Structures are given as structure tokens and as C-alpha cells.
Amino acid sequence: xxxxxxxxxxxxxxxxxxxxxxxxxxxxxxxxxxxxxxxxxxxxxxxxxxxxxxxxxxxxxxxxxxxxxxxxxxxxxxxxxxxxxxxxxxxxxxxxxxxxxxxxxxxxxxxxxxxxxxxxxxxxxxxxxxxxxxxxxxxxxxxxxxxxxxxxxxxxxxxxxxxxxxxxxxxxxxxxxxxxxxxxxxxxxxxxxxxxxxxxxxxxxxxxxxxxxxxxxxxxxxxxxxxxxxxxxxxxxxxxxxxxxxxxxxxxxxxxxxxxxxxxxxxxxxxxxxxxxxxxxxxxxxxxxxxxxxxxxxxxxxxxxxxxxxxxxxxxxxxxxxxxxxxxxxxxxxxxxxxxxxxxxxxxxxxxxxxxxxxxxxxxxxxxxxxxxxxxxxxxxxx
Numbered sequence: 001x002x003x004x005x006x007x008x009x010x011x012x013x014x015x016x017x018x019x020x021x022x023x024x025x026x027x028x029x030x031x032x033x034x035x036x037x038x039x040x041x042x043x044x045x046x047x048x049x050x051x052x053x054x055x056x057x058x059x060x061x062x063x064x065x066x067x068x069x070x071x072x073x074x075x076x077x078x079x080x081x082x083x084x085x086x087x088x089x090x091x092x093x094x095x096x097x098x099x100x101x102x103x104x105x106x107x108x109x110x111x112x113x114x115x116x117x118x119x120x121x122x123x124x125x126x127x128x129x130x131x132x133x134x135x136x137x138x139x140x141x142x143x144x145x146x147x148x149x150x151x152x153x154x155x156x157x158x159x160x161x162x163x164x165x166x167x168x169x170x171x172x173x174x175x176x177x178x179x180x181x182x183x184x185x186x187x188x189x190x191x192x193x194x195x196x197x198x199x200x201x202x203x204x205x206x207x208x209x210x211x212x213x214x215x216x217x218x219x220x221x222x223x224x225x226x227x228x229x230x231x232x233x234x235x236x237x238x239x240x241x242x243x244x245x246x247x248x249x250x251x252x253x254x255x256x257x258x259x260x261x262x263x264x265x266x267x268x269x270x271x272x273x274x275x276x277x278x279x280x281x282x283x284x285x286x287x288x289x290x291x292x293x294x295x296x297x298x299x300x301x302x303x304x305x306x307x308x309x310x311x312x313x314x315x316x317x318x319x320x321x322x323x324x325x326x327x328x329x330x331x332x333x334x335x336x337x338x339x340x341x342x343x344x345x346x347x348x349x350x351x352x353x354x355x356x357x358x359x360x361x362x363x364x365x366x367x368x369x370x371x372x373x374x375x376x377x378x379x380x381x382x383x
Contacts, residue, residue, distance in 0.1 A: 006032055013044055020364065022051045039069065046078065051364065053338055055345065058082060073101040084341035092341075093198035117191040119199035123153040128187040130159040131180070132194055134243070135300070138164055139322035140342065140352060143213045144196040146173030151200060157184050163300055170215050207351040212328030220305035228270075231291065234311035234381050236262075237270045238290070241277035242318035251336040251365075252317045253277070258367050260285035261375040262314070266382035270310065272303055272320065311381065314374065317343070325353030332377075334370050337361040 004012070013028035029045035042065055049058040062079045069075060080095030117127055129145055131138045138160065149156045150173070157176045160168050168177055178184045191199060228235065241253035255277070262269070269290040271281035274297065284290035297303055304323055307313060313324045313331045317340055324331040333356055335343055343350065343358060350356045357377075359370045 010041060010044070013041075013048075017044065017047060017051075020051075022048045022364070026052070039065070039072070043075070043078075050082070050338055053364075055082060055086060055338070059086065073098045077102060081341045085339075085345060087204055087344055089197065089203055090201070093202065097195065097198060099194075112190045114187060115189050116195070117148075117152065117189040117199060119151065119201070121151070121153050122189060125152075125154045125188040126157060126186065127152050127154040128157045128159060128184055128190040129193055129196070130190065131161060131164070132192050134319060135161070135164065136319035136322040137194060139167075139214070139319060139326050141193045141196065142168065142171065142326065143209050144193070144200070144202070146171065146213075147200060147209065148191065148196055149173035154189075157187055159184055166217065166301060167214050167304070170217075171213065204351050208354055211354060212326060214304070214323070214326040216304040216308045216327065217301050220301050221308055224302070224305045224309055227293075227296070228306070228309050231268050232266075233268065233383070234266075235268050235270060235309070236378070237272045237306060237310050237313045237315075237320075238262075239273050239313070239315035239318055239320045240280065241273065241275065242316055243275065252340075254316065254334075254367055256280035257285055259314075259371055260288065261368075261371045262378055263288035264375070264379060264382065267378065270306070272297060272306060272313075312378075314378075321356070322353075325350070325356050328355055331356045332374060333358050334367070334374070335360045337364045337366070 009028050009032050013025045013032070016022070016025035016028065025048040026045060029041055029048055032041050033045065042061060046058045046061050049061070059082045062075060062082060065075050066072070066079050076095050076098045080092050080098065083092030083095060112128070114128070127148065129148060145156065145158055155175045156173060157178060158168055158174045159178050159180060162179050165177060165179060168174055176185060196202070238256070238259060240256050240259060257280070263285050267289065269288055271278070271290055271292045271294050273281060273294055278294040281290060281292040281294060293306065297306070300323060303320060304327060307324045307327055307329050311330065313320065313329065314334070315321045315331065316334050321331055321333050331353065333343070335358055337360070339360070342352065348358045350358060359374055361367065362369050
């Protein structure tokens with residue numbers, strides 16, 4: 001540091017972060033901060049620590065920064081994700097309210113000209129609950145809509161994307177459903193689906209709630225029974241990549257080739273991968289008996305029907321995981337070293353989904369260890 005300017009050091013630290021050299025980025029950031037430092041340098045250090053799995057250290061720094069700059073909503077949102085990751089739901093949900101107050105998310109916030117429901121009883125009133133964020137988030141938090149009905153004593157209107165509407169129609173506790181982009185009937189209060197945990201004081205002890213809370217369409221199940229009935233079991237569905245536009249997709253997704261160690265006699269694999277990486281299924285790894293169902297899957301209803309008929313889903317952290325979990329079906333989830341907040345830390349199970357088993361990277365980017373671990377477990381399922 002003696003022969004380098006602070007500006008150069010910070011540039012080097014950011015270059016190290018981009019190159020996944022998190023230890024070097026931490027060292028440079030700490031050196032810069034030894035004699036005081038800018039807020040952005042502190043945030044750089046937080047990122048370097050988090051990516052190394054030093055979550056508690058990163059959390060302590062974020063706590064300090066928020067105390068000194070409580071009006072910085074970017075910091076408060078970063079804090080919310082670490083709090084939730086460590087299981088501190090009480091504080092985490094409170095800070096999570098700032099998710100639509102950031103410069104790049106303000107445009108996503110729906111400007112509803114009615115009061116936000118705060119968890120009180122509003123008997124005789126109408127409560128609009130609207131979905132938000134990704135498909136997986138909606139599948140995960142749909143469980144809370146009937147809870148809100150019970151707590152509020154209100155008539156519930158749910159606004160949801162067309163692709164997930166049919167699942168909501170098969171749930172109890174919803175009085176009226178309207179699609180995104182359509183005007184809802186008159187209502188008195190509203191609540192975003194992922195604000196429900198905050199206003200209902202959700203704790204880990206409240207999870208998972210009644211399971212399963214989603215069901216498949218019986219007609220689709222009968223259709224897929226005919227398609228799958230002659231395939232030798234066990235049937236294992238595979239999803240190896242999420243939505244490429246997701247901010248963390250580079251860490252959570254992989255190629256089908258990386259799942260080669262799963263190939264073994266006696267197991268029939270089914271590709272249910274959609275999107276840009278679906279074509280990987282046309283050239284499966286050697287020895288993998290893979291049937292490509294992807295071109296035959298038209299929507300989530302097909303996916304749900306398939307999941308009810310197979311023995312196991314193996315997937316990266318993407319919406320199919322939440323669909324299978326909500327259906328109460330066996331799911332193995334492949335997670336990066338420091339996962340999304342909803343998977344918590346240092347456990348191979350999930351309070352959200354009792355039928356899910358988590359396979360975590362032991363170090364940054366170590367998918368081979370994850371796949372080898374799954375291969376050992378999968379061998380036990382063969383006849």
C-alpha cells in the first residue's frame with residue numbers, strides 16, 4: 001500500500017472482487033479503512049466478507065453503518081438480507097420493507113392509493129394482496145395468503161400473474177383473484193405478498209405451516225401419467241439453470257455437463273429445464289439416461305403434474321424448487337457457498353419445505369463437491 005494511491009487500491013480491490021479473489025479484496029479494503037475510509041469502501045469490505053462466508057463479520061459492519069447512516073436505504077436493504085440469512089426474522093423483515101426504496105427498484109413499486117395493512121383485524125373490509133418479484137417468491141409466499149385471511153377476517157382479493165393463477169384458484173382462503181395488469185374490485189387496504197411476514201410477525205417457529213399448500217391439476221396429472229407410465233424408476237427430474245437475468249445467476253446456475261457424476265445405471269433422468277439452457281438436454285453427459293421433457297412442458301401446470309409423478313427433483317435454486325416444495329414433494333436443492341437468504345446457513349434442511357434437502361458448496365464455486373455428494377445419496381435410491 002505504500003507505493004499505491006488510495007484510488008488505485010480501491011480499484012484493485014474492486015478488480016479482485018470481480019475476479020472472485022475475495023481474500024485479496026478484503027485485505028485491500030481493510031488497508032484502506034485503517035486510517036478511516038469512505039462508505040463505499042466499507043460496503044466493498046462487506047461484500048468481500050460475505051462472499052467468503054464471513055457473514056457475522058459482514059453483519060456487524062452493516063449494523064454499524066446503518067447506525068451511522070440510517071437514511072441510507074441501500075445499506076438497510078443489504079442489512080435485511082443478512083439478517084434473514086442468519087434467521088433473525090424479526091429485524092430482517094422490518095428492514096426488508098426498503099426493497100422498493102432503492103434507486104433501481106423504485107420503478108417496480110406499485111403505487112397503491114390505499115393504506116398498507118398492518119396485521120390488524122379488519123372484519124367486514126376487503127384486503128388486496130398482490131404478488132411481487134419472481135415466480136419462486138410467489139410460490140413460496142402463497143402459503144401466507146390464507147394466514148392473512150384468518151388473521152384479518154377480511155375478504156381477500158389476490159392479484160397474481162396469469163402463469164400462477166390456477167394454483168391460487170385451488171387454494172382456500174381467497175375470495176377473488178385478479179391477474180396482474182387488471183384493475184381489482186374495490187378494496188380497503190392492501191399488502192405486498194412479501195410484506196406479509198413483517199405484518200404478521202412471522203418467525204421460524206411458524207414454518208412451514210400446513211403442507212402441502214399447492215396442488216396439481218388432476219387433468220394434467222392424468223395426461224402425464226400416460227406419458228411417464230412405462231419409464232423405469234426411480235424418475236429424477238433435473239433443473240440446472242435459473243433465469244439468466246437474475247442478479248446472482250452466475251453463482252446459482254451451471255451446465256448439465258456438471259451433473260455428469262449423477263449418471264448411473266438404474267436411474268431415469270427427466271429434463272424439465274426451461275429457458276436458454278434447455279438445449280443442454282440434447283447432448284446429455286455420457287451414461288446418463290436422460291429423457292428431454294422440456295419441449296412438451298407448456299407451463300407450470302405441466303411441471304407440477306410431472307413433479308407429482310416422479311421420485312425426486314434435483315435443482316439449482318430456482319422457481320421449480322419452490323413449486324415442488326409447496327407441493328410437498330422430495331426435492332434436492334443445489335446451493336452456492338453463500339446462498340440466497342431464504343436457505344439460511346449451516347443446515348441441510350429447510351423450515352419452508354420439509355421435503356427439501358439442501359446440498360451446499362463447501363467453498364466458493366465448488367459445484368463438483370455438491371454433485372459428488374448428491375451422487376452418493378442418489379446411489380441409495382436405485383433398486
